[in-house]
Amino acid sequence: MDVNTLWKERASSFRNEAFRYLRLIGNSGFMFSLYALFLAGGYFYPSFIAWLPESxxxxxxxxxxxxxxxxxxxLRTFLKEGDVVFLLPLETKMHPFFQRSLIYSICVQFAAVAFLFLILGPxxxxxxxxxxxxxxxxxLFLxxxxxxxxxxxxxELRLxxxxxxxFSTVGRFVINVIYLYFLFVAVxxxxxxxxxxxxxxLYVLYYxxxxxxxxxxxxxxxxxxxxxTARFYRFVQSFTDVPYMKAKVKRRRMLSALSDFFVWKRKNIYDVMFxxxxxxxxxxxxxxxxxxFVGSLVMYAFPSEWVRLAVALLFLYMTxxxxKTIRFHYDVLLWPDLYPVSPMDKKKAFVPFMQVLLLMQTCLFTVVYFIVGESLRLLFLLFILGLLFSWMYPSFRWQYGKEKMREV
Known part of the structure; x- marks a missing residue:
């Protein structure tokens, strides 16, 4: 088996699949929100630099x-579950495979670092x-x-x-802080x-x-x-259905206990599930x-009151x-169908659930605007528009989703 050919096939397969999903994301309303945010950011960037305090x-x-x-x-290695059985005997010959994976990971990660540094260049x-x-x-130093x-x-992955x-990761972070201190602070x-x-x-003597x-x-x-892989598919799941998506559950005892105190008092089982x-x-x-958090930070950064209002509403829409895909979260599982509830119970639970989440974010964005903004008129306008959107959009989203499913 040629391990170089194997790596190319797996990397090419993932790349082609990722491009298909990214094209779907590019045609979504979420991307339009990002485009609008980038355009507004580019327009107000010089004003933001001038406004940022010298201190x-x-x-x-x-x-x-x-x-x-x-x-x-x-690190991306493009390994699969069966490789533990089929590739383990070839471990001594896998060096080119893992070397390509390491180079690929470095290039992808540094592209993100370079992109952020270019944005912060001015x-x-x-x-x-x-x-x-x-x-x-x-x-070069980055x-x-x-x-x-x-x-x-x-x-570290060998430990x-x-x-x-x-401990090793924390040590690397401390070293990076010292390294970047002389690069950015001390120049x-x-x-x-x-x-x-x-x-x-340190790498030669220790690693x-x-x-x-x-x-x-x-x-x-x-x-x-x-x-x-799961992180990528969870991101894609926000825009389109990923049939082989694996669910990942985190216990979060305190939040779950707090939710249990309220939701188990409801008669609709979907209240609990959502x-x-x-x-x-x-x-x-x-x-x-x-x-x-990002929406609040952008509201703080933009000096224009109307832009702060638009940013709050834009991030409310992005949320x-x-x-919206929580609606389909349990559709790929069999056991929810065993509950003796009608399909309308799902709508009765989903719409109020989304309304509560959006209303909570509306209130939090209103508090942020109250702290960073200056216009009481726009403060009330933000709350009223956010309230209307939080109340009307979930019902519209549900009906729109049903129509799209009929078309399919």
Whole structure:
């Protein structure tokens, strides 16, 4: 078996499937919201830089954000469950396969880092340094550090003890913070080069020794690959149906106990199921919190009162688009059909469920606007428009979804 050909086939298969889903996402209303947000951001970016107080620690913020991005190293190996049986005998010949996977992971992850750094480029040149040569040198140092972090992560996956892996990850984060401190805060190339040399010496003296004394942990590699694939499909699930999507459940005892206190008093079993899905399954709760946080941050960043109003409504719409798939969360399972309830009970539960979530976000965005905004008239307008949207959109979404299903 040619392992190089095997890697190309699996990478090509995933790429073709991902492009098909991304085309569907590109035609969705969610992408229109992102386009509108990028256009508004590009228009108000210079105003935002001028408005940002001089006392704001821009360099320190750069350090923390990019330290997180450098430390976070999700590796893609394109392994499948059957490989533990069929490829394990070829482990000694799998080096080119894993080497290609490592290079692929580095390129994809650094593309995200480079994209964010380009977006923040004007802020970097305005608050840190306006030297163009230093700007491009930062690109080089970020790339070298990303390569080092991925190589270290590959070694960490050979450690069986989870505590050792976490300790190593925390150590990498601390080293990255020190490294980026000299790169962004001190703007000192000599010290940055010294830290970079120390990182590579640490790899030779510590990580390579672990690499030689610990064999591959195929189960960890499969868990890592399964998690990366599941995250992609959970993102796609927000826009279209993914039939082979695997459900992932997190216990979240406190939130589940709080929900049980309220939802079990309802007569409709779907009330319980939808709230359990939101709190415990997939990424629904994470999507809800992230959109709320990012929307609040954008509202704080834009100086225009009308833009803050538009951003709040835009993120409210984005939340509704992302959470609409909870309606189909249990459709691929058999056991909900065993409940003695009618299909209308599902609508009676889904519409109020979505209304409550959107109303909660409307109230939170109103509080954020009250803190960062200045116009009481727009404050009340935001609350009224958000209230109307929260009340009307779930019913419209349900009816629209039924019509689309009839067309199919």
């Amino acid at each position: 704001f620690p821009v360099a320190f913020a750069f350090t923390i954000v990019f330290a997180y991005l450098l430390t976070r190293t999700p 802020l970097f040149q305005d608050r840190i340094t306006d030297e163009t040569s230093y700007f491009f040198l930062v690109f 790339f070298l550090s990303k390569w080092w972090n991925n190589a270290a992560k590959w070694v 069986q003890d989870q505590r050792e892996r976490r 000192s190339l000599p010290f940055t080069i010294v830290i970079l040399i120390i990182k590579f010496v 390579r020794r672990l690499l030689a004394h610990h064999p591959l942990k195929w189960t960890l590699l499969l868990e890592e690959e399964s998690d990366r 709230w359990k899905a939101f709190l415990r399954s997939g990424e629904y709760l994470g999507i809800y919190v992230r959109l709320l 509704s688009v992302q959470l």
